[in-house]
Amino acid sequence: MAKSEEMTLSKLAALHASEYQPVDVERIKHAVREILLAVGEDPDREGLLETPDRVARMYAEVFSGLHTNPAIHLQKLFTQKHDEMVIVKDIEFASCCEHHLLPFTGKAHIGYLPDGKVVGLSKLARVVDVVAKRPQVQERMTETIADLIMSEVQPRGVGVIIEASHSCMTIRGVRKPGAMTITSAVRGLVKSNPMTRNELMTLVYNKS
Incomplete structure (x- = not known):
């Protein structure tokens, strides 16, 4: 393997190693339930039962950039x-x-x-x-x-x-x-x- 290729692979490994920890979905679900209670809603009513889970999955998606180093795409x-x-x-x-x-x-x-x-x-x-x-x-x-x-x-x-x-x-x-x-x-x-x-x-x- 060429030295330049070794350096690139080493750099990529370092970039991957610097990624953040994954989203804590359960913690988000708990927080969303607390927000619903705080604004005066009933998180146990039919329309809101699955809302904490939906919001947690949504945050995992829209904040997914926290878990990827964008420099990886420029190597x-x-x-x-x-x-x-x-x-x-x-x-x-x-x-x-x-x-x-x-x-x-x-x-x-x-x-x-x-x-x-x-x-x-x-x-x-x-x-x-x-x-x-x-x-x-x-x-x-x-x-x-x-x-x-x-x-x-x-x-x-x-x-x-x-x-x-x-x-x-x-x-x-x-x-x-x-x-x-x-x-x-x-x-x-x-x-x-x-x-x-x-x-x-x-x-x-x-x-x-």
């Missing part, structure tokens, strides 16, 4: 002499706001400038999915994705833009349906070179 790179922007846009995602445990949904756009290596396009979408499936805030999610690509793919630059609608703004509080939150994180040449940053924005938002 296999391909040698490619492409030195222009690579963009994957309109990556749909669903996440959960850590402040109210309400969903926020939207699209992520990722662009990077390769430095002799490229990553599979689907892997960028997988990274978005893993990072989204955690209690999150959109600002941190954007920064996390950008930092992961910079550290694992080592491009000359990267830009991440996320657009999302937050339930904590649309169904409670100020109740502003249609309000969108846009965040961005740029690294390397995408940050230091205004022309490169403008190219990213143009390619992402050009609807023609």
Whole structure:
């Protein structure tokens, strides 16, 4: 086995070893039952009997990103002499706001400038999915994705833009349906070179 392959396998093993512990489904079920009691409901009535179990399974799904290191998806790179922007846009995602445990949904756009290596396009979408499936805030999610690509793919630059609608703004509080939150994180040449940053924005938002 080549030394580079050994290093990759070793790194993958370390990444897998750093995963969090699985969801405690029974604990969630107990907590949901307590919440139902606290709001004045009867958790033993027919319509709510299976709700704690449903919610526990739902949380296990929507927070599954806590148990996977997203860097795993960025380990296999391909040698490619492409030195222009690579963009994957309109990556749909669903996440959960850590402040109210309400969903926020939207699209992520990722662009990077390769430095002799490229990553599979689907892997960028997988990274978005893993990072989204955690209690999150959109600002941190954007920064996390950008930092992961910079550290694992080592491009000359990267830009991440996320657009999302937050339930904590649309169904409670100020109740502003249609309000969108846009965040961005740029690294390397995408940050230091205004022309490169403008190219990213143009390619992402050009609807023609």
